[in-house]
Amino acid sequence: MTKVEAVIQPSKLDAVxxxxxxxxxxxxxxxxARGHGRQxxxxxxxxxxxxxxxxxxxxxxxxxxxxxxxxxVVKAIADASRTGKIGDGxxxxxxxxxxxxxxxxxxxxxxx
Numbered sequence: 477m478t479k480v481e482a483v484i485q486p487s488k489l490d491a492v493x494x495x496x497x498x499x500x501x502x503x504x505x506x507x508x509a510r511g512h513g514r515q516x517x518x519x520x521x522x523x524x525x526x527x528x529x530x531x532x533x534x535x536x537x538x539x540x541x542x543x544x545x546x547x548x549v550v551k552a553i554a555d556a557s558r559t560g561k562i563g564d565g566x567x568x569x570x571x572x573x574x575x576x577x578x579x580x581x582x583x584x585x586x587x588x
Contacts, residue, residue, distance in 0.1 A: 477572040477585060478546040480553070482537045483509065484565040488557040489535050495556035496539075499548055503588065504539040515562045534565065540572050542585045 484492060489506065496504065510531040517530035541549050550567055558564055577587040 477540050477575060477588070478543055479538065479540050479570045479572050480546065480549055481568040481570070482553045482557070482565060483511070483534050483567075484537065484553070484557040485559075485563060486533055486535050488559075488565075489537075491556040492537060492553055495552040496549065499545075499552050501539065501541065501545075501549060501552075504537055507536040507538070509534045509536045513563070513566070532563070540575060540588055542588070 482492070486508075493504075496502070511534055512530060512532050515532070517528055517532060519526055519528050521527075537553070539549070546569065550569070553567055574583055575585070575587040576583050
């Protein structure tokens with residue numbers, strides 16, 4: 477099993493959820509996050525004063541998928557969240573040894 481963690485722009489959340497649902501992935505955890513990558517924030521004006529916003533609002537999506545579906549999920553997320561501009565986000569993959577459904581102690585991919 478593979479854990480997929482994607483940090484995307486908040487405006488792309490609905491598109492990513494729809495893309496994942498279209499390929500049959502309906503379980504995910506969505507978190508509000510703040511951060512920056514290479515864009516290192518931006519400056520804004522409020523009441524005539526300039527200030528720097530260095531931690532931008534982001535959305536983090538976490539899901540665990542069977543290994544054979546990993547590339548399909550990565551492609552769906554990347555295609556749905558890509559604008560071609562800096563700040564589109566990142567996708568991280570990591571191995572998961574086991575999953576346990578708390579309700580009935582089911583283990584492995586069946587617990588996903």
